[in-house]
Amino acid sequence: MLAALASLALRVPRTLRVLLGLFGIGLLAWGITLQLLRPSSPNAASSPAVNPAVVNPAASPAASSASTSNTAPSPSAPAGGSSATTTPPPRPDLTLLASSAFADCGKPPDPAAPPDGTRASKAQMLAAQQAMKTYDAGVTAFTKCVDAATSRLASEYQGLVPVSEIAAVRQLDIKVHNNAVDQDTQFVGRFNQQLRIFLGKQRPAPSPLPPAP
Numbered sequence: 001m002l003a004a005l006a007s008l009a010l011r012v013p014r015t016l017r018v019l020l021g022l023f024g025i026g027l028l029a030w031g032i033t034l035q036l037l038r039p040s041s042p043n044a045a046s047s048p049a050v051n052p053a054v055v056n057p058a059a060s061p062a063a064s065s066a067s068t069s070n071t072a073p074s075p076s077a078p079a080g081g082s083s084a085t086t087t088p089p090p091r092p093d094l095t096l097l098a099s100s101a102f103a104d105c106g107k108p109p110d111p112a113a114p115p116d117g118t119r120a121s122k123a124q125m126l127a128a129q130q131a132m133k134t135y136d137a138g139v140t141a142f143t144k145c146v147d148a149a150t151s152r153l154a155s156e157y158q159g160l161v162p163v164s165e166i167a168a169v170r171q172l173d174i175k176v177h178n179n180a181v182d183q184d185t186q187f188v189g190r191f192n193q194q195l196r197i198f199l200g201k202q203r204p205a206p207s208p209l210p211p212a213p
Contacts, residue, residue: 094161098153098169102176105145108138110183114190117197125198132191139184143177 111131115124150173154166 094153094157094165094169095172098150098172101149101153102146102172105142105149107142107180108135111135111187114194117194117199118201120194120198122198125195128191129195132188136184136188139180143180146173146176146180149173 112128114128114132117125120128150169153169157166
């Protein structure tokens with residue numbers, strides 16, 4: 001068999017043998033090129049790599065919920081490590097509150113000086129008397145308002161402030177009340193003094209006693 005092939009090869013022209021050899025070499029090179037260009041694994045090239053650490057939320061709702069709860073940010077702690085309790089606002093000064101309340105009561109203005117009883121007319125004295133009555137009524141209303149404001153503040157802050165602060169407000173009430181009453185007494189006393197002088201002029205002089213028989 002081998003002898004027959006060798007004898008046949010000797011009968012083929014030399015040029016044809018060379019062409020067949022070149023064709024075989026080219027065919028071999030083409031096959032090697034295809035092997036090099038072919039991907040090693042079709043599945044690996046077509047499907048993306050899966051990260052085992054990533055969980056598909058749609059595939060596992062429970063896992064997604066657990067992941068969300070685990071990664072939820074915790075409430076921020078107060079700056080400086082202080083406690084969550086807030087500092088209460090500063091308590092107002094009861095003395096200042098009382099002074100403001102007393103001013104709102106509206107102390108009546110001082111009346112004008114009473115007219116001179118030795119020269120005043122009856123109309124002037126009557127007008128001055130009416131002014132003093134109005135002033136006296138205003139002082140009475142003012143002192144009642146001051147006392148009521150003190151009672152309101154003492155009741156509102158009872159047990160919330162030291163007893164000394166409430167006592168200080170009551171002392172201020174007594175001072176303001178007494179000052180207003182003292183001024184009222186002084187103005188009324190000045191008017192009454194001039195009124196007595198005026199009335200003294202109006203009385204007829206007593207007639208002299210008849211001589212003794």
